[in-house]
Amino acid sequence: MARKPDLLPGTLDMLILKTLTRAPLHGYGIALSIKRLSDDVLTVEEGSLYPALQRLLLQGWVKAEWKMTETNRRARFYTLTAAGRKQLGLELSEFEQMIAAIGRVLKDAQEV
Template identity: 85%
Template sequence: MEKRSELLPGTLDMLILKTLARAPLHGYGIALSIKRISEDVLTVEEGSLYPALQRLLLKGWVKAEWKKTETNRRARYYSLTAAGRKQLGIELSQFEQMMAAIGRVLQET
C-alpha cells in the first residue's frame, strides 16, 4: 500500500514544544509521550526528533541539560525557554487557523 508519514509534516516542532510545556523531558521521553498520548497514531522517529531538537536549541526555544534519569541513566533533558513558550503560542494559533481553513474546504458541499 501507500507508505505514509507517521506524522503530519510541519507539526513536529509544535508537538515537541507542547510536550515540553508540561514538563522537561529527555528526547526519548518526548517520543514516548507523544506516542502514548496520541494512542500510537503519531510516532516520532529518532531521525526526525533529534534534528528537530537541534533546530529548537539553535532558535533558543528550548534549552538542554545533562542529567540522570530515574533509572540512573544519563540523558539530556530539554525544557522550554520563555521564547519557546511564546513560539508555542504562535504556532498553536497558526495551526488552528489553518485547520479551520482546511475544515472549510473539506466541508464545502
C-alpha cells in the first residue's frame, strides 16, 4: 500500500479552521472535506481530529451545536467564531511565511 504523507505538524488546527470558513461541518464532514480538497493526499486521523476539536472549542475558536444532518441524523456541527477567523488569519500568514522561507532555502540549495 502506498504510504500517504503525514500532515505537517501544527497544520491540523489550521486546516480545520480553514475547512470551517465555508460552512459549519460535523467531525466526519471535516475529515471528508480535507481528504477531498487535498485529492486524497491528506487524511486526518480520527485519533487526532477529535482531540484537536476539543482543543479548538476550549480556545473558543470554534463553537459546537447539535443539529440534524440531511439524512436526519443528530450530529455535532462546528462553526468558526470571530476569534477563530482571526486565529486562522494569523496561522495562515505564519504558514505562508514559513513555506516561502523553506522555498527560498530549497531553491538556493538547487542552484549550488
